[in-house]
Amino acid sequence: MAFAKRALPLLAVGLLAVMALWPEIESNAERGRVAFRRVAEVRPDALHVVEPRYQGVDEQNRPFTVTATSAVQQGQAEIVQLLAPRADITLTDGGWVYLEADRGRYAKPEERLDLAGRVTVHHDDGTQFVTESATLDLHGGNAAGDVPVAAQGPFGTLTADAGFRLQDRGQVVQFLGNSRVVLESAQTSGNGPEGGE
Incomplete structure (x- = not known):
């Protein structure tokens, strides 16, 4: 109690x-x-990777690196959207090529990379190639663009108003539409005429 x-x-x-x-x-x-x-x-709607980096070698055993500010893959789609893609490759002769663009779109099944927004290609010999869009066939080693293109380097300058075609892994390059080339020649010295073009 x-x-x-x-x-x-x-x-x-x-x-x-x-x-x-x-x-x-x-x-x-x-x-x-x-x-x-x-x-x-x-459920994630997209896979978002910040500062992705991919390194490898191509079929000719040349090392390359691909980076971007970000990469986004929507759901199960095999398309990757790239922000500020950059790529460089070391050539067999020891030279290098560096490519950059504002944005890119990589389609995995076709191994196709579409670049847009000030696409620029730099070669270590001083050549620079600029256009607003380009499509690269990574498997076939071809590239093409259908907008004006400009190039400059030790050879001089070149402009084409309808784009370009690059085939055989860069062995053949065609410039389309109205094209203009200004070739530079080496300066001469001695008693001959000064300079030259």
Whole structure:
């Protein structure tokens, strides 16, 4: 009886406390369930990689590196959107080529890279090639563009208003539309005429 006299008031206070706090406990439990359900149902819409870097060698055993500010692949699509893609390759003669663009789109099944926004190609001999868009067939080693292109280097300058075609891994280059070339010649010295063009 003495135990009941002490236990019943404590039990009553405990029940009152539970009744007073029950709405808060229930709302916390509900928030917990909602949060858990949301986490359980989250599915990524896209794979986003910051500063991706890919290194490898091509079929001629030349090392290359491809980087970008970011790469995004939507769901299960085999298309990767690239922001500020950059690529460089070391050539068999020891020279190098560096390519950059504002954005790119890589289609894995076709092994095709579409570049846009000031596409620039630098060669270590001082040649620079600039256009606004280009498509590269990575498997076949071909490239093409259908917008104006400009090039400059030790040879002089070149412009073409309808694009270019690069075939046989750079062995054959065609410039389309109205094209203009200004060739530079080496300066001569001695008693002959000064300079030359």
